[in-house]
Amino acid sequence: MTSLRTRDIIALGFMTFALFIGAGNIIFPPIVAQQAGEHVWLAAFGFLITAVGLPVITIMALSRVEGSIQILSSPLGKAASLILTIICYLAVGPLFATPRTATVSYEIGFSAYWGDSAQTLFIYSAIYFALVMLVSLYPHKILDTVGYVLSPLKILALLILGISAFLLPTGQIAPAVDHYINRPVSEGFINGYLTMDTLGALVFGIVIINAIRSRGVTNKKLITRYAVWASLISGIGLTLVYISLFKLGMGSHEIATNASNGAIILHAYVQHAFGPFGAIFLAAMIFIACIVTAIGLTCACAGYFEQITKIHYRRWVFILVGFAFVISNLGLTQLIAISVPILSAIYPPAIVVILLSFFWKFFRIPTRVIAPTAAVALLFGLIDAMKAANLSSYLPNELTSLPLSEQNLAWLIPALLIFLLATFRDRLKK
Structure with a gap:
């Protein structure tokens, strides 16, 4: 070997x-x-x-x-x-x-x-x-x-x-x-x-x-x-x-x-x-x-x-x-201007997928837990992306004043809640 x-x-x-x-x-x-x-x-x-x-x-x-x-x-x-x-x-x-x-x-x-x-x-x-x-x-x-x-x-x-x-x-x-x-x-x-x-x-x-x-x-x-x-x-x-x-x-x-x-x-x-x-x-x-x-x-x-x-x-x-x-x-300025909103949208679901990959064996069916959690992370990541692209005026006030929204981490709490609910559902189902 x-x-x-x-x-x-x-x-x-x-x-x-x-x-x-x-x-x-x-x-x-x-x-x-x-x-x-x-x-x-x-x-x-x-x-x-x-x-x-x-x-x-x-x-x-x-x-x-x-x-x-x-x-x-x-x-x-x-x-x-x-x-x-x-x-x-x-x-x-x-x-x-x-x-x-x-x-x-x-x-x-x-x-x-x-x-x-x-x-x-x-x-x-x-x-x-x-x-x-x-x-x-x-x-x-x-x-x-x-x-x-x-x-x-x-x-x-x-x-x-x-x-x-x-x-x-x-x-x-x-x-x-x-x-x-x-x-x-x-x-x-x-x-x-x-x-x-x-x-x-x-x-x-x-x-x-x-x-x-x-x-x-x-x-x-x-x-x-x-x-x-x-x-x-x-x-x-x-x-x-x-x-x-x-x-x-x-x-x-x-x-x-x-x-x-x-x-x-x-x-x-x-x-x-x-x-x-x-x-x-x-x-x-x-x-x-x-x-x-x-x-x-x-x-x-x-x-x-x-x-x-x-x-x-x-x-x-x-x-x-x-x-x-x-x-x-x-040019560099245009690249950075475009990349920041896209990164704000991509990072949340990527972080969810990476971290939860270590816990596959604890889920009966990993898709039941990881898919909805990543979907919610992406949804709220898109909200952060719109804010980064200076498009927050198109969003309702409720979405721009979410917990941790000022820190551009509005996705964190909703993703965590969905993860807990999905895990509970996974344990109940065969």
Whole structure:
């Protein structure tokens, strides 16, 4: 029976960590920290729930079902499971996450040198996605290319940035602003959505499982064990990175007063900590961080769509990369504006499916419990999505003033009530 060596397990954990850490993960914590001020660690607690806890739990859940979202969501019914799976793959693939890796890496790392014109973004994204395609065409070598080469470079750059955040602080902590004054935990929780790591974990599961299989491991228990180890290693890494980035942003008012986004804070900090070399260091770190995530997403999406269609994996790589290339040239602002409402709708049912997957054996028929709970979570998630899209004027006042509505968690209490009722009904029926 083939098993992984210790160095392979560590490389697998590093690869999983590297797949998660994209530019969005590096940008959001500093701006959250600056705005949360003296409530920074309360906001960080909420952020870590959705940005670390849920992704780690998701990988663990997927390791029990061979990395398949469709099996994980099967209690929803065949049609609903297929729809949820396709939406998740498209959201973290060619529609939002993959194009975002190109636009964010360009705007943070290279726009200062090449300008903000559409032509330079077009040239950069063409080169960027050519590299993504080149690596993604050989998924059986992803542990070698990402786990042993790109991941260590990414981790080294993050380590330098993280240590400097503690050794070279920027200033005093400012008072909290906006929603962080009264509800820092829930505000951090919602900002964790924007990393898209939970949805990313749903599609990265199959990449991690295939990486384990590529080393000749076929035993299901061993595959599950190694995937759990990989998720724990990546969770520890994510937590350390986020803590250091929160520390970096805490005193950033003196170098980036009232920054509109985390990219401005990062630019100001690397100039403060590293001088002229800082801009080059940040550009290299963001580029590696983004391209690793883009490779993982492309491999995962191409592998899934090959399974449900008769189109070969390599053709899907060309299709997905080409589509992401086109979308990336629309610009970062438009991508974020569209993605926030959609994520607000997708996350609630996805969270329900992930968490309840660990309790299948306690239900007589899992569909009786999971399907209605996820449906209610989706319904109220759509209400949050309309609010995020500034369409709340079309909603009755009763729906905009629900418990936890201000925290964008209006789905939580109704989903919990339906879960309890459905569980009771499941126990009564044969």
